[in-house]
Amino acid sequence: MALAWTDKYKLITRNLAEWLGDEKLKSILKKRDLKLYWGTATTGKPHIGYFAPMSKIADFLRAEAEVTILFADLHAYLDNMKAPWELLELRTQYYETIIKAMLKSIDVPLDKLKFVKGTDYQLSKEYTLDMYRLSSLVTEHDAKKAGAEVVKQISNPLLSGLLYPGLQALDEQHLKIDAQFGGVDQRKIFTFAEKYLPMMGYEKHIHLMNPMIPGLAGAKMSSSEDDSKIDLLDNPAAVKKKLKKAFCEPGNIADNGVLAFSKHIIFPLFKNGEVFNVSRSAEFGGDVSFSEYESLEAAFAKQEIHPGDLKNAVEVYINRLLDPIRKEFENSKLKSLASKAYPPQKKAAEAEITPARLDIRVGKIVEVKKHPDADSLYVEKIDLGEPSGPRTIVSGLVNFVPINEMENRMVVILANLKPANLRGISSHGMVLCASVEEPTRQVEPLRPPAGSVPGDEIVIEGYEDGTADDVLNPKKKVWEKLQVDLVVNGDGVASWSGNPLLTSTGGKITSDSLRNVPIK
Known part of the structure; x- marks a missing residue:
C-alpha cells in the first residue's frame, strides 16, 4: 500500500538538522514522489560516520523517493587537490564499492538507487557552458564564502576551490532532481545555489540537511583524525x-x-x-x-x-x-x-614550525558558567561561526574576569588544539590572554578589533600564506614552541616576534591594559 504524503514527509524530514523549501516539498509530495540526490566527493577514506547519510537514504527510499547517489570525482580534484588525478579513479571505485557494501549491510536495495559519477556529465558541452555562464554572475567573495565549510581553506585560495560551489549548484539542475541532501556544513553552498540558479533561469531546489555527528573525541568526525572515527x-x-x-x-x-x-x-x-x-x-x-x-x-x-x-x-x-x-x-x-x-602514507618530513600552523579565530562567548567541579574555571560556549554550533571551551579566568564581563564578550581563540578533558569537561580550544605573573598575577583576554564577527581568521603578518594544522600534535610541542614569541608589545598590540596579529580586514588584536607581557 502506498504511503500517504504526510507519512512520506515525516520519513524524509525526521532527524534532519534543517531543510529549506518546506512548502515546495509538501506541494511535490501531494502530487508525486520526490526526486533527490546525495553527492560525496571521493577524497578521504569513508568512515563509520557515513552511515548517517546512508540511514537517511534508507528513509528516503521508504518514503518512495527516487534517489541518485553522485560520486563527485571532479569535485574531489577541485577541493584543493585532496585527491590527485592519479588516485582519482581508484578512489572513485573504492567509494562506489564501499558505499554499496554499506547500503547492503543495512538492507537497502540497490536496484532502487541510481549511481552517477560526476565526470559522466560534468564534462559535457551543456554543463561546461553553464559553468561559464555561472562564472559571469558569481563574485569571488560569494564563491569563497559558499565553500568555506567544505572546501579546504588556504590563505591564497586556488581557482579550483572557488569553482567547487558552482559545480555543486549546477549538479541540481543537470541531475534533474527536486532536492539535494547533504550535511548542515553544506548550508552555504545550498543558499549559494538558491541565489544563483534562479539568476540563470533555473528553478530553486529543496535542500535537506543532516546534523554533523561528533567524532569519538567529541568534535566533528574527521577522516584525518584517526582516533575520532572508526574505519x-x-x-x-x-x-x-x-x-x-x-x-x-x-x-x-x-x-x-x-x-x-x-x-x-x-x-x-x-x-x-x-x-x-x-x-x-x-x-x-x-x-x-x-x-x-x-x-x-x-x-x-x-x-x-x-x-x-x-x-x-x-x-x-x-x-x-x-x-x-x-x-x-x-x-x-x-x-x-x-x-x-589509499596507500600507506610515507612519513613526511617534519613541517617547519611557523605561526601559520596556528588556527586563531575571533569568537563570541554566548554562554558562560562556573565549572561545577573547579572553582577557578569557567565553562564557556563560544561561537566561532561554525555550522556545528558553539564550542565548549574551559578557561581558568574566574579569578581575573567577573562572569558578567565574560558574557557576550568577543575573544581570540586558538582553535586547533587537541581537545582536552579539564576536570571532566571536554574543552575544544583556548582563550588567548595577556598574562603576567609578577608582582601580582594578572590575566586579560585579548580583544579583537571593533567590527569583528565570530569566525574571523587571525593571521600573523608575514605568515599569511601558510596552512594551519587540522589539529596541533601535542607530542611535537608546536604551540609551546611558538607561544614563547607571542607577546603584547609596549603599544598593547598582540604580536609574534615583532609581527602583529591581524584580522582579514587588517585590524589589530590588543590587550586592554597589560603591556610587554606574554600571551598564553
Missing part, C-alpha cells in the same frame, strides 16, 4: 580500542559521539520491534532495553546508564553493521583496491 574495515579489536578511548562523560548528552551515533544511525535503522539492548551485570541493575532514543538519552543524562555500558552496547551494533562489509572486502581484488586507493 569501515576496522576489525573488532580496533573498534573496541577506539570506543574505549571515546569521550563519553557521565551524564553529558552534548558533544557525545557515542550517543550521537546511537541517535542518528542505530535507532533509525531498527526494524519494527527491534530495541536497543544494554547488557549489565545484576549488581548494576541487570540488562535494560530502549525502544526509542529519547529514553536512552534521558537515562544517560540521569546517569542511570554508565558510559562503559553504553560503549559496550554500541560496540555490538557497530560490529553488526561492519561485519558484512569486512566480509565483502576479504576478496583479494577489493583488498588490493583499498590499498591502492
Whole structure:
C-alpha cells in the first residue's frame, strides 16, 4: 500500500538538522514522489560516520523517493587537490564499492538507487557552458564564502576551490532532481545555489540537511583524525580500542559521539520491534532495553546508564553493521583496491614550525558558567561561526574576569588544539590572554578589533600564506614552541616576534591594559 504524503514527509524530514523549501516539498509530495540526490566527493577514506547519510537514504527510499547517489570525482580534484588525478579513479571505485557494501549491510536495495559519477556529465558541452555562464554572475567573495565549510581553506585560495560551489549548484539542475541532501556544513553552498540558479533561469531546489555527528573525541568526525572515527574495515579489536578511548562523560548528552551515533544511525535503522539492548551485570541493575532514543538519552543524562555500558552496547551494533562489509572486502581484488586507493602514507618530513600552523579565530562567548567541579574555571560556549554550533571551551579566568564581563564578550581563540578533558569537561580550544605573573598575577583576554564577527581568521603578518594544522600534535610541542614569541608589545598590540596579529580586514588584536607581557 502506498504511503500517504504526510507519512512520506515525516520519513524524509525526521532527524534532519534543517531543510529549506518546506512548502515546495509538501506541494511535490501531494502530487508525486520526490526526486533527490546525495553527492560525496571521493577524497578521504569513508568512515563509520557515513552511515548517517546512508540511514537517511534508507528513509528516503521508504518514503518512495527516487534517489541518485553522485560520486563527485571532479569535485574531489577541485577541493584543493585532496585527491590527485592519479588516485582519482581508484578512489572513485573504492567509494562506489564501499558505499554499496554499506547500503547492503543495512538492507537497502540497490536496484532502487541510481549511481552517477560526476565526470559522466560534468564534462559535457551543456554543463561546461553553464559553468561559464555561472562564472559571469558569481563574485569571488560569494564563491569563497559558499565553500568555506567544505572546501579546504588556504590563505591564497586556488581557482579550483572557488569553482567547487558552482559545480555543486549546477549538479541540481543537470541531475534533474527536486532536492539535494547533504550535511548542515553544506548550508552555504545550498543558499549559494538558491541565489544563483534562479539568476540563470533555473528553478530553486529543496535542500535537506543532516546534523554533523561528533567524532569519538567529541568534535566533528574527521577522516584525518584517526582516533575520532572508526574505519569501515576496522576489525573488532580496533573498534573496541577506539570506543574505549571515546569521550563519553557521565551524564553529558552534548558533544557525545557515542550517543550521537546511537541517535542518528542505530535507532533509525531498527526494524519494527527491534530495541536497543544494554547488557549489565545484576549488581548494576541487570540488562535494560530502549525502544526509542529519547529514553536512552534521558537515562544517560540521569546517569542511570554508565558510559562503559553504553560503549559496550554500541560496540555490538557497530560490529553488526561492519561485519558484512569486512566480509565483502576479504576478496583479494577489493583488498588490493583499498590499498591502492589509499596507500600507506610515507612519513613526511617534519613541517617547519611557523605561526601559520596556528588556527586563531575571533569568537563570541554566548554562554558562560562556573565549572561545577573547579572553582577557578569557567565553562564557556563560544561561537566561532561554525555550522556545528558553539564550542565548549574551559578557561581558568574566574579569578581575573567577573562572569558578567565574560558574557557576550568577543575573544581570540586558538582553535586547533587537541581537545582536552579539564576536570571532566571536554574543552575544544583556548582563550588567548595577556598574562603576567609578577608582582601580582594578572590575566586579560585579548580583544579583537571593533567590527569583528565570530569566525574571523587571525593571521600573523608575514605568515599569511601558510596552512594551519587540522589539529596541533601535542607530542611535537608546536604551540609551546611558538607561544614563547607571542607577546603584547609596549603599544598593547598582540604580536609574534615583532609581527602583529591581524584580522582579514587588517585590524589589530590588543590587550586592554597589560603591556610587554606574554600571551598564553
